[in-house]
Amino acid sequence: MANHSxxxxxxxxxxxxxxxxxxxxxxxxVALAICSLxxxxxxTTLTGKLSSNTVDAQVIELVWTILPAMVLVMLALPSLRIxxxxxxxNEPDLTLKAIGHQWYWSYEYTDLKxxxxxxxxxxxxxxxxxxxxxxxxxxxxxxxxxxxIRVIVTADDxxxxxxxxxxxxxxxAVPGRLNQTSFLTPRPGVFYGQCxxxxxxxxxxxxxxxxxxxxxxxxxWSTSMSS
Amino acid sequence: MRGLLxxxxxxxxLGAFVVSxxxxxxxxxxxxEPRKRAYEDxxxxxxxxxxxxxxxxxxxxxxxxxx
Numbered sequence: 001m002a003n004h005s006x007x008x009x010x011x012x013x014x015x016x017x018x019x020x021x022x023x024x025x026x027x028x029x030v031a032l033a034i035c036s037l038x039x040x041x042x043x044t045t046l047t048g049k050l051s052s053n054t055v056d057a058q059v060i061e062l063v064w065t066i067l068p069a070m071v072l073v074m075l076a077l078p079s080l081r082i083x084x085x086x087x088x089x090n091e092p093d094l095t096l097k098a099i100g101h102q103w104y105w106s107y108e109y110t111d112l113k114x115x116x117x118x119x120x121x122x123x124x125x126x127x128x129x130x131x132x133x134x135x136x137x138x139x140x141x142x143x144x145x146x147x148x149i150r151v152i153v154t155a156d157d158x159x160x161x162x163x164x165x166x167x168x169x170x171x172x173a174v175p176g177r178l179n180q181t182s183f184l185t186p187r188p189g190v191f192y193g194q195c196x197x198x199x200x201x202x203x204x205x206x207x208x209x210x211x212x213x214x215x216x217x218x219x220x221w222s223t224s225m226s227s
Numbered sequence: 228m229r230g231l232l233x234x235x236x237x238x239x240x241l242g243a244f245v246v247s248x249x250x251x252x253x254x255x256x257x258x259x260e261p262r263k264r265a266y267e268d269x270x271x272x273x274x275x276x277x278x279x280x281x282x283x284x285x286x287x288x289x290x291x292x293x294x
Contacts, residue, residue: 005256029251037247044239051232069292142290145275185268188279190287213290214279221290 001135001192002165013185017168021083026078030071067109092150092182094143100153100160100173100195103202108134113226121205135192140209143185144218151183158200164193164210172197185212 002010012018044050097108109115120201122136131135143149153162155173162181165172185191193208213221283291 010268022259022263023238025254025262029259031253033247033251036250037243040243041239044243050235050239052236053232063290116246145279187273188275188282188288190282206281211289213288214276216278217291 001132012168013166013187013189014168016086017184017188018084018164019085021169023078023082026048027075034071061108065188068165083101090148090182090184093147095150095152096141096143097152097154098141098162098173098208100155100157100162100199100201102157103195103206105137105160105162105195105206106156107139109222111220115222115226117225121207132192134205135194135207136211137207137209140190140211142211142213142218142221145153145188145212146186147184147185147215148184152182153179154183159197160199160206161196161198162193162208164191164208167193167210168189169193170173170196188212190213 009017009021009024013109021161040045041050050139055061093113094109097110099106099108104118104120106116107119116180117138117139119139119141121134122131124133127136128135151169153172153173153174154177157175159175160173161170162173164183167185169181170181171179173179188210191212193210195203195206195208197203199206279288279291282288284293287294
């Protein structure tokens with residue numbers, strides 16, 4: 001989850017999120033280079049150190065058309081690389097369905113004995129000491145660690161969005177439509193997210209909690225939930 | 228004063244290029260590369276089972292309550 005006054009991304013818990021963080025660093029570097037260039041030229045112009053009496057300059061026009069085009073290509077290529085990486089056919093080990101309702105999520109693990117459950121936020125009045133306000137749920141989405149998980153996201157009523165920032169996942173839940181996303185986490189742990197599409201009065205109060213555990217533990221959990 | 232504009236323009240255009248490349252390189256070697264190294268170092272000797280046992284003992288996992 002995010003810390004107080006956090007500005008940057010949460011630490012990555014999946015390879016795709018690590019790639020996205022690397023791309024963000026790259027894009028920010030390009031933006032920093034351009035902004036510092038403009039700031040320097042603006043300062044020199046405003047302090048009278050740089051001026052021009054040129055009215056017709058074909059060479060510089062060519063330069064400041066070609067150079068920005070090259071910068072855009074430098075941004076587009078890594079971006080497309082990650083986009084295609086996210087869409088790779090990756091033979092998921094587990095498929096689960098996340099359905100958005102007003103105002104809770106429900107999950108269906110139909111690979112395993114028709115396991116279905118609802119996931120409501122724990123109200124602050126019922127929250128045990130040390131737990132995270134507006135982020136904890138009564139039933140977490142448990143997944144096995146180091147396994148490719150496919151999530152089919154849809155909604156029952158209005159638009160929602162299933163997002164877990166640390167896993168690099170955000171997928172819109174559209175009524176009447178199935179959207180697919182996948183993730184893999186090499187770490188056991190608890191990962192928090194929140195509904196990311198305005199869906200009514202309690203849009204801020206339908207969080208998502210993904211818990212990844214080793215496979216034997218996951219199997220034990222799914223057996224206990226099914227019974 | 229002869230060729231002042233040309234001289235100044237050459238100097239400042241070069242200066243602008245140096246400033247922009249310098250700030251990009253500063254970010255790259257001050258932020259981006261240390262971040263990549265931090266992730267490499269974290270995963271080099273990472274033991275997921277050890278991490279899992281620590282989380283289980285701390286009681287943070289719903290699917291693995293502490294005994």
